Amino acid sequence: MTAANARLRDLGTPPRDARQTELHADLNRAHVRFINLGKTYDGTVHALHGIDLAIQRGEVFGIIGRSGAGKSSLIRTINRLEQPSSGRVLIDQVDIGGFDEDHLVALRRRIGMIFQHFNLMSAKTVWQNVELPLRVAGVPKPQREQKVRELLELVGLQDKHKAYPAQLSGGQKQRVGIARSLVHDPEILLCDEATSALDPETTQSILGLLREINQRLGLTIVLITHEMAVIRDICDRVVVLEHGRIVEQGSVWQVFGNPQHDVSKTLLAPLQHGLPAELQNRLQPTPTSADAAVVLRLQFTGSDADEPDLAALFKALGGRVRLLQGGVERIQGHALGQLLLAVNGSPHSAEELRNRAANWAQRVEVLGHVV
């Protein structure tokens, strides 16, 4: 079904309950929606528990969690590679729970998927791999050729079409995977740890390609990962899963700026800069001498769009202000970051310094004192 048809159909069906529509407008427009979804293996292992979630059309939605948190199970319920034990999955408001093989095949052609280990057919060339979904769908040869050529061009592999997967690098294999996932012009792309087997540089190029696809083709991307950096670089919204439950969700800049749950904090830790170990060891809870410096941590959680004015900040603190650690990142147009400062010989008390710094940062902590 084309997007135009889908829109017509949406207009043609009056909302069942007008009040509900008003209250939950975004829920009723959701592209993918999970309602109280649960998954149990062998009757005892609870992989997913009471998942309620709405993924909007055209957004890049991240699902993050430690291994075994249920990310894989959750993403696989969208194209029914995984059968939920309870609850419902709606795609374009249609419950896919009762789909038979014909409906499932049709559904899966609207949903592309790429994998951590690429899952390319080793006995087929790059061309044949990309062509396979079209062949099994009975698309005539001229159309197949045009589509495959178009997609190999999109992923930049037109000169590799005769190669076998074994002759490609990891990044190239994933590009073939992406081309293969897009041959049916899907509305949704599922990425199952798509960059976890790649080096950082290749990860960046693959994420860039996914971003481009999201913007150019307007498709909804749902990705799972255990790397916060992937979420930061590409996602609009994120949920954090732990033991099969959602423990935190929101816009990426909000979750990054102010993580609430321990799991989110743990996952974010590698991206945050701490105090240098040497300084950490010398840190005292109370000043041990008159010239001890106060160590402050200033955090910017992104509610202001601008980076802080450092000159004004330093002036307000008074004394000699040294920068120990600092970094500001821009995520979705919000400035997120932190500064670790050591303040010497200020006329103000530690408490007063904290209050003054609070005019520039959303959260200020006095970490301690160092000589």
Place this chain on the structure above:
Amino acid sequence: MWFDRLVQGAIDTLLMVGVSSLIALLVGIPLAVFLVTSDKGGIYEAPTLNRVLGAFVNLFRSIPFLILMVALIPFTRLIVGTTYGVWAAVVPLTIAATPFFARIAEVSLREVDHGLIEAAQAMGCRRWHIIWHVLLPEALPGIVGGFTITLVTMINSSAMAGAIGAGGLGDIAYRYGYQRFDTQIMLTVIVLLVVLVAVIQLGGDRLARVLNKR
């Protein structure tokens, strides 16, 4: 004179091995596909039928060929009308070769990465598409290797069949070499068999290597 006999023997052996292996190939591959896909977690899950068929395959695999051949004599007579000659040997050879080959092919099919099946499902393949476009092509190098082993094993078994009246090189070696102490014929037969096996093994290995793109 004995040269003609050797040529006839070689033709008979090739015929017995060729026909029985061909049938084993045609029946064994579907059997192997069924054993893999009907297993628990397979795409055509049917655990009970799988176990029954698996037990049958194991039954025939565990009977030594010499005994199987004798035990099958009434069945052979029913099928080909005689218990003597090349065609009578084809029956037990086929019955021995099919489960043998099916088990080897099954192993190759099982080794196909589950991720590939998942990818095929995700791209909208029907179950028979998965068999045709994923399982069989991916397992092909292993299946070719398995068929090579089956051919060699069948040459071995056909010599045994020769000893109870099937003809072929085994029959010649047994009658002239063993019963008449004709070392020359015995050695010739051995050389012929070694060459035959070497050619099959070499050809099979080469084909498997060409097909293997991993």
